[in-house]
Amino acid sequence: MDFSGAVQWWDEWQLRVLVLGSLFVQCMLFFSSYVRRRALSSLPKLFIWLAYLGGDALAIYALATLFNRHRQKEQLAAGLEVLWAPVLLIHLGGQHMMTAYSIEDNELWTRHGITAVSQVVVAIYVFCKSWSGSGGEKRLLQSGILLFVVGIIRSIQKPLALKTASINTMIATYSTSTRKKQSISLCWKAMCGCSWDWYFTRSKTREETQEKDIPLEEFVQEAIKNLPELATDQKQAENLAWDQSLKVNAYRSLVDISAPYSSRIKSLKLSLALDYQHANSLSAAMLNEMFFLLYTKLPTIFSSYICFSLVCLPFLTLASVILFSTNHIYHDYNTTDVKVTYILFWCTALLDFISVFLGPSIVLIGSTKKVPQYNLLSFCARKKRPTVLMKLATLVFYKDYVNVHCYIEHAAKPSLLQVTELVHGYVRDGWKGYIHNDASYRKFNSRRGQWALRHQHHLGWSLKMPFDRSILLWHIATDLCFHHQGTTAHGQEFATRSRVISNYMAYLLSLHPEMLMPGSRIGTFTVACEDVELVLGSKYALDTERGLAHGILFWVQQFSLLDDARAIGSLVPKACKLAKGLMDLREVERWEVVQAVWVEMLCYSAGRCRGYLHAKNMSEVMELLTHVWFLLSFMGMETFADRFQKPEPSENMEEEEEEEEEEGEDDGESRVPENKINIFV
Template sequence: MAGIWSAVRWWDDWQLRILVIGSLGFQWFLLLAAPMRNYSIPRWFRTCIWLAYITADALAIYALATLFNRHARATSTACNYYGAKLSSLEVLWAPLLLIYLGGREEITAYNIEDNELWTRHTVTLVSQVTVALYAFYKSWTGDNDRKLLLSAILLFIVGIISFCEKPWSLRRASINRLVAMSSLMKGERRSPTGWQWCFTKLDDRYKCWRARPQGTAPILSQGDKVQMMLSDLSLYAAEVTLEIRKKGTTDQKILEPLTMGKHKMKPWLRQAFGLIYTRANVIFTPAYLACHVLLVPSLYIAAIMLFATSHKHEYYVTDVKITYALLCFTAVLDVFGLLISELMYWLMSSQAKVPALCENLPGYNLIDSVLRVVRPRTGPLLKIAKRMGYKEGYFRQPKDRLYSSVSDFITAELVSASSKVENVDFSSYRSFTKDYWASRTALRDECRRRGEVRRSLRRSPFDASVLLWHIATDICFRCGPPKHFGERPPRAEVVREVCTEAISNYMAYLLNFQPEMLMTGSRQHLFTEAMKYMERILAKDGIKHKLEDKQEQEQKLDDASLRRIKEEAAELASDPKGRYTIVHDACKLAEELMGIEEETRWHLMYRVWVGMLCYSASMCRGYLHAKSLGEGGEFLSYVWLIISLTGSKTLADKLQMPEPEPEEMETTTTTTAQEEGRPAASSWATETGEDG
């Protein structure tokens, strides 16, 4: 019993110390870990960052409550463990906890919804600062060292500055206020007030307060274009409004040159992430720079010097050392935080070579997933884990094995399309009545003759079409995989094996895990139902016994198993009680595709999947792309960014700009081609070769 009371007394003595040191430790962890959110890191580590982000504020608030509750019960001479002098040294930790509550510049918001709650953070600012100041005033006794009082006042100033910056940056990053571009693009001359000068970014100040010469394009930085796209503004509409395509000004247009490559995407994606989830919106304002370059370092230096010259002989040595450590490490955290973050970026990108935002191509294969479930050894455990909310790939390290190849092909396709057809409409990949961007005339004619192909593209909803083609593509690969010739296969072989299968699995992953990004109104339950019926089919075939002693990478289906899948799918489709046709339709589509000559079949499948990927990216809202950046980003956002910057038609363009009439489109295309010195073309695909 004595041991329990001894432990209780020890906790009473060390509780506050542990809470304050723990709060500082969480701040350093966030400083070092927050830059990793710009990279494709495992989900479990991203969850750890989220837990630290939530726990850091809760721990600091609990420490403040503990600090002032114990001093509220204490008197200046009794009822406390340390005495009055030691009590005042504890109170010096209050402004440091207030600084920790202000958050880090590198992780202002964890989710995009946090930016919309900036008013709540403002109320929290006022209430917590008021309570902290009042409690400090009530706890501080008049006979304490005045140097400690001055040190605490200086630290409170730093804490209030840090706390004010958080709601300010959240408000600036709000989607509703992310862009106010009209006056910036028009280049209006106006005299700024002193207040406006202090809180306007330096590059924006140049654009706002300097008139644009007659007949020239507006001055838009890379950040402006990122903000416009994230806010679902139409770049094409902006060009038309500003008449940028006048002769002599086309080299100054808003859209990026069409010679871009994927190496230019990293700065765009990183800047988009910074505008929403960090304080990048306010860092380069004169007010912020003046505070963090001049004022805040001076306040820290003065506070540390005042504490060092104060009378500390009456305090416990342990608390004096802890206070020194808190002051020094907090000063380094605030003053050199951005430099440390940049060092982490350099280590992650150049030394560790971790894939950056959106440089990951996750995949999910329906048949492989079902085969893992029906395995006798791991299947029951996997079923239990899924019922508890586990998602496959949670503990898996993201890899970019397929990213490089697929991104190269997609970038080449999009740049080629945009260079030959202005404002390309990616929804036309499902059309069989006109030349469309994703296919040649020969492939379009081939699709016309195939009833299942035409039906899956023209009559099926987009989400069902993705699922149909995913199952059919997988069956075709399992029946007759592409052949390689030599150690380094030709480009056509890479197109078939890497791009077609990789994009198919990625689109299935989007339907299963990110249906709102695949297309508005996508039904995730289609994938779940298909897995349930496929599990019934494979279980009837007894495949689980064949796979009992095999590794996961060896889970392949032979011809008899594939034939059995078709028969069972036909039986399920004909059963009036449990009628289900998606798997059956996918089997019929695969059978029809297998009847096409091999070279044409793989090229057709590749074109269809590229069309689906680009159509999904162009129809996804900028808000959803911005939201996904906070979770590591999606390859779909990479495609969407290229589509936006090359001037192709996005969702914003389809909503803002009317569909051109055939005669108008032909005239516009011919005129633009003549101005740019190239032959007119109704479709880029008619001029491209078989391999893109």
């Protein structure tokens, strides 16, 4: 085929290629929306991102091409091409389960609204100008009108959903004193039964009630006075905990708005009656609802005023397909156009039905429950013996980037529930045994390992440094203790749980330092790895984690360089010093201390991460830190906004609290023996 022949072929097939390409991208987005919450590598994420960006562009370009082709009258075959305009509007509306790829997309709702209006005008213009109107095409006209109804509604739903999920809209909604009572939409109950009653709600009435806040001291005393035991019927307790005040306070935390203590009392009492399994279940359900609000159309399309249209849209699409199929004058049209139209209609109808009736359930099934893991010693080992991928990345100066981003492992599924169990026990016992006034409440929320080391004063120095540095110090020490030959099978259970949290915190430090703590430094991992290489030189095996750990431990035994860190930096020598202090403890006590420190550090980090960052990260995976963040808020702990908006306790109360702690430490026991906090399982 010569150049002129290629140009002629493209002129004939251009519109067909564009509409089929648009359909392919929509199918790709449809399937991608059900795997986006899995732990995907960088390459699949790149393709999903490109499909999200290209979906709108391809539909707009196809509509523009259709507009140009129909500015002048064409052959009768144009009758079928004009039916593709409403289908392209449906494509422009995107998929129900992927309205936004990232949280920043929600802020572009104005642009999407203008685009939708302009493209609807173009599509209607093309349809009205090009339709021949002959009597034999009456069914095609009816089919086109039905598709236009679907296309216009679908194209408008997207900017509405984006506006609802924008940060400014959420702040305006949840910063007011307006409370909404919600009930389940009857049509959704009929469609999906009661299994989704916890999620799809509609606004029924509005009550203008002013929320009266109470002081922190009153909140604490009210909570302590009514501390419940674990409920006998956990399922009923979970259903009671799922109320409107919980949702409102959760959304407030998402946009860093401090919730009144008066509205948190009920949720706190109900949360303390739940065991860790049902608390984790409730947390997961609420986080899923947050995800649906931020990144899908579901909160918009399942509202009462368009619930009827929701049910009708797939059937309208199906009706248009049937009308087109019953038209028998195909001999007047191009055979290829007929086939393309069939493909467009049937695939669009199928995607609509699956998205509406099965979409939410499939998304929840596809979400991952694994805990990301990253390890400094593995990072160092790969630098010494690089993989093939790292060798290729070295050619383009991306070796360290690949080493960090392409070798993330994931702990087994029970790990998430196990960590939730530790956090739940820690907070519950804190309410029972430590918190007794507003000063102790603030003190408890500021723990990052001090309580776990209250009897090991010789290790307290490890917490008196910047938080990111302390994380890395304990991460190295945990690995050194884990690979120590003296670890028995009994201590392995504690060690495994401790290491899961340790590797997860290292993952946050290396990939999401902004979530770990505001001001966390990027590149800390690389500096620490260089320190390890300087410590060991080239004399020891650096190609495995265990080899590195044994080499460092041997170095500690052979050389007394812990007080001289000028040559190699202080991090690794101090980590060795900490590991040595931990190894002097009995095995069970050692791992209890390590586990307790990591639980406190995890809670400390979760409480100091902005709600916006949790919302931003929900687009890819539901982080363990986000689970802990919601669980802490649900159980009455301080949120990020509370630390800045709520008044500080009086100095006298803080001094009394410190005196009580010192007395407890001098006695070698906690403030009240029977209320000793137990975070070990």
